Amino acid sequence: MSELPGDLEYTKDHEWLRKEEDGSVTVGITDYAQAALGDLVYVELPEVEQELEVGGDMAVVESVKAASDVYAPVSGVVLAINEELADDSEKINADPYGDGWIVRIQPGDDGVGELMTPDEYQVFLDELED
Amino acid sequence: MPFIPHTKDDVQSMLKAIGADSIDDLFDEIPADLLISELNGVPDALSEMEIVRLMHARAAKDGAPLCFIGAGAYEHHIPAVVWDIATRGEYYSAYTPYQAEASQGTLQTIYEYQTMITSLTGMYASNASLYDGASGLAEATLMAVRGNRASQSKRVLLASGVNATYQSVAESITGNQQLTFDRLPLAIENGTTDTAGLAEHDDPFVALVIQQPSFFGTLEDIDALTDWAHAKGALVIALVNPTSLAVLKAPRDWGESGADIVCGEGQPLGVPLSSGGPYFGFMACTQKLIRQMPGRIVGRTTDLDGQPGFTLTLQAREQHIRRSKATSNICTNQGLMVTAATIYLSLLGPEGLKQVALTSHSQTAKLLDKLCAIDGVEQTFSGSFFHEAVVTLDRPVAPVLDALAENNILGGLDLSLTHPDLGNSLLICATETKTDADLQLYASELSCVLGD
Numbered sequence: 001m002s003e004l005p006g007d008l009e010y011t012k013d014h015e016w017l018r019k020e021e022d023g024s025v026t027v028g029i030t031d032y033a034q035a036a037l038g039d040l041v042y043v044e045l046p047e048v049e050q051e052l053e054v055g056g057d058m059a060v061v062e063s064v065k066a067a068s069d070v071y072a073p074v075s076g077v078v079l080a081i082n083e084e085l086a087d088d089s090e091k092i093n094a095d096p097y098g099d100g101w102i103v104r105i106q107p108g109d110d111g112v113g114e115l116m117t118p119d120e121y122q123v124f125l126d127e128l129e130d
Numbered sequence: 131m132p133f134i135p136h137t138k139d140d141v142q143s144m145l146k147a148i149g150a151d152s153i154d155d156l157f158d159e160i161p162a163d164l165l166i167s168e169l170n171g172v173p174d175a176l177s178e179m180e181i182v183r184l185m186h187a188r189a190a191k192d193g194a195p196l197c198f199i200g201a202g203a204y205e206h207h208i209p210a211v212v213w214d215i216a217t218r219g220e221y222y223s224a225y226t227p228y229q230a231e232a233s234q235g236t237l238q239t240i241y242e243y244q245t246m247i248t249s250l251t252g253m254y255a256s257n258a259s260l261y262d263g264a265s266g267l268a269e270a271t272l273m274a275v276r277g278n279r280a281s282q283s284k285r286v287l288l289a290s291g292v293n294a295t296y297q298s299v300a301e302s303i304t305g306n307q308q309l310t311f312d313r314l315p316l317a318i319e320n321g322t323t324d325t326a327g328l329a330e331h332d333d334p335f336v337a338l339v340i341q342q343p344s345f346f347g348t349l350e351d352i353d354a355l356t357d358w359a360h361a362k363g364a365l366v367i368a369l370v371n372p373t374s375l376a377v378l379k380a381p382r383d384w385g386e387s388g389a390d391i392v393c394g395e396g397q398p399l400g401v402p403l404s405s406g407g408p409y410f411g412f413m414a415c416t417q418k419l420i421r422q423m424p425g426r427i428v429g430r431t432t433d434l435d436g437q438p439g440f441t442l443t444l445q446a447r448e449q450h451i452r453r454s455k456a457t458s459n460i461c462t463n464q465g466l467m468v469t470a471a472t473i474y475l476s477l478l479g480p481e482g483l484k485q486v487a488l489t490s491h492s493q494t495a496k497l498l499d500k501l502c503a504i505d506g507v508e509q510t511f512s513g514s515f516f517h518e519a520v521v522t523l524d525r526p527v528a529p530v531l532d533a534l535a536e537n538n539i540l541g542g543l544d545l546s547l548t549h550p551d552l553g554n555s556l557l558i559c560a561t562e563t564k565t566d567a568d569l570q571l572y573a574s575e576l577s578c579v580l581g582d
Contacts, residue, residue, distance in 0.1 A: 042421065042446070047279055060455075067446035069455070 004030075005097050010121035011073045011113060016097060020104070024079055028101045029061065029070060029092065032125055037063040040089040043102065045081040052076055052105060054113045059102055061092065070102065075110040078103055192405075193538065196568055198497070200518045200559025201345070201543040202263065202293055203409070204398045206373070206486060207563050208470075209477055212400045216470040226462055228426065230441040236465065237440035240428045243472040250375040251368075251392045252382025253414035257425035258463040263395025264296040266411025267339065267369055268303035269424050269458055270393040273415070274337035274365045275309065276457070277390070277422040281363055283334040284309045289355060290316035290323040291344020292369060294548060318551070321348035321511030321520065328358050335362065340389075341369040342378065346557065347494075347518025348511055349378075356385030365390040372412065373398045373490065374516055376483040391415045391423075400474025401467050410464035410471065421447060424458030489562035490517040493569065497560045500573035506580045510555055517561070520545065523554040523580075531556075533579040539572055 008016040014033035018026045034040070044060040052058055052072035059070040082101050085091060092100035116124060136144075141153070150156055176184065197205050216222065220235065227233035240258045247256035260266040271286045286309055288297060297311055312335075317324035322344065338359035342350050356366045368381035368389035381389035397409040415423050421444065429443030449456040478486065494517045501507045506524035523530060527544040534541040542558040549555060560569060 044421070050279075062446045067452055067455075 004118040004122055006118050008097065009073075009115040009117065010124075011071075011115060012124065013071050015070060015073050017073050017112075017115065024104050024106050025074055025076070026101050026104045027058070027070075027073060028096055030121075031096050033061075033068075034093045034096045034100070037061060037066060037068060039063055040092050043085040043089045043092070045083075045085065046078050046103060048078050048081060050078045052078060054110060061089075061102075072105070073115065074105060074107045074112045076105045076107040079106050080104040195535065195538045195540045196564070196572065197403075197540045198542050198558050198560060198564070198572060199540050200347070200561075201557055202295070202395055203403055203406070204371075204373070204490075204517075204559065204561055205403055205563055206398055206400075206490075206561050208400050208402060208474065211477060212470050212473045215473050216466060221466060221469050224465065227465070228442050230439060234440055236469075237428050237442075239469055239472055240426070240463070240465070241430055241440050242476075243468045244428060246472065246475045247372075247412050247414050250372055250380070251370070251414045252380030252388070253392050254417040255420050255423070255427070256412065256414040257423050257427050259396065259465075259468045260393075260411035260413055260425050260460060261464060262407065262409045262411045263369070263393070263397075264293075264299035264411075265303060266393040266395075266413055267296045267367070268300040269411075269460070270367045270369075270391045270413065271300055271309055271311075271337060271339070272304060272307065273391055273419065273422045273424065273457065274367060275307075277419045278336050278363075278365050281334065281336040283336045283364075285333065285335045286311050287335045287338045287359075287364070288313045289338065289340045289344070289350055290314050291321070291346055291348060291350060292339050292341045293345045296369070316551075319511070320513030321346045321515075322350050322513055323355060325351060325354055325358075331362075335359075335364050337365040337367050337391075339367045339369055340384075342381075343371060343374060343516040343518065346511065346520050347515040347559070349514040349516055352379065352381075352384045354385075356387075356389060360385065360387060368392045368394075370394045371398060371517075372396055373483065373487050376480065376487040377491075378516065388416075390419060396464075396467065396471055399471035401470055408464060408467055410467040420444065422457055423447070424456075424460055426461075426463050486562050487517070490560065493560035493562065493564050494519060494558070496566070497558060497564070497569045497572065500569055501558070501576060504573065504577045504580060507576070510552060518557060518559040520552065520555050520557050522552070523556060525554060525580075527554050527556050530576070530579055534572075534575055537575050539575055541572070541576070 008018050010016050014030045016028055016030050020026060040061055040063050042062040046058055052075055054072055054075040056072050057069055058072040061068050061070055081103055224236060227236040244256040260269055275284055288311060290313060301311055315324045340350055340352055340355050342352055344350055359366050366389045370381060370392060372394060381392045392414045394412055395409055396412045401409055413423060413425065426442055427444050428440055430438065430440055433439045445451055447457040449459060449461045498509060498519045501521055502509050508522045510520040510522045527546050531541050531544055542556040545552055545555040545557055
């Protein structure tokens, strides 16, 4: 399991968030999640300009054996989706924190859901393994 | 192994274990007004001999009339070989045989079926079938909503000639998902969708359903309708008769970019009329929409040893993985009917199916000519038609049909109650099973009935 990037925040549903300079937020799933799912075969992305609610459905990642919902860690509006995932969903497996980004969001005023620091997420993961 | 696995004592001890007093208690969420206390017409227990006699007597009441009714289910000749093979135990008694390790034969048959459907419709992929044409349409509309989220509308437009019963079924099935259905107006002169008002049609819609041939047998301007719907940001659902696809333009070629979803009733392909069922619904779609398609899909692949094999695929759409977010609650197919259809299509081949289609059409055209030559009968619509047509009588239809029935002829479907704007109208159909002598008999009988 690779190290958790220090500049990201994490959710209990194994999503990561990166705050960009322009105020938008990039979201993906963590290394733990991609390993649990196995090779991804398909990603169902939201539409650009779609409105998201914190904790609501945002995307679906599908492997050979499972299809998992990815929830919006913040509410807001979809600014961009990673179209490359349409042809190469395995980018999420290969580089979950970089090329495997899923959605970029313009956060709304509703604020964010519960977010963890890298350390807190690591503790959370350790507890899961027990 | 006993036929009935539980004794009364077994049942009692199970009820006791879960704390229920009776089996009826387990159904207490069904409202009392929906419960039937008696099944009238179902006698108390009978011996096998008594039941056989009873069934023969009841079946005899059907008689063997000459049937000129179409309206969604068509009497075509089914070669004896079809059901000789389809009723083999391996096919007939198999129950949900989808495991790759146990059912390669069935999976291959379904794969062949899917290939034939894509060949007929011109579409990218087909599923393993649905229950029937009507529920298939419902599934197609739900699929269109999922596949066209950019539209944000849940309003489905129906061309004027979409089967009204199919609409009722679609409304029932989709009722809790807030879909609404609106029908475009009928151009009474030629019996197709009135395209004159389309330019002003502003209300958004997620999909347009075009039935071809229409319920009335008329041929819609599918290119104009398809292009119009696409220009309005809607998907196009083609609701088609599979036999007609041997001679009519494949939905993939409708308009500039083709239909998005194709569905319809598969009964004409080797399935007997059987008083309404079982039938099967077929469904096919574009590559873009394949993950929104409900139902089973069989794929071909290679196993660990590199040998070719068949297996269910794209299962992440289905209930056992996605649960409430699955594309549908349907998790099976009409395996036996689809087996029969596959055998039927294999036997006929493209040329044979074309012959069936052309002969059905020419017999209908001949029948129409003969009937319209009788005083009191007129062809209702001026437009082109395929293997079904509407005639208008100079008097109420029901008594005429009764009189024909007395002479062992089922003259057609009375449209006057459901389509009062068409007057005393009758939907007639002649398939390849009707000989020239049959057509002449109908014409003579009708002439007698109307002459009185």
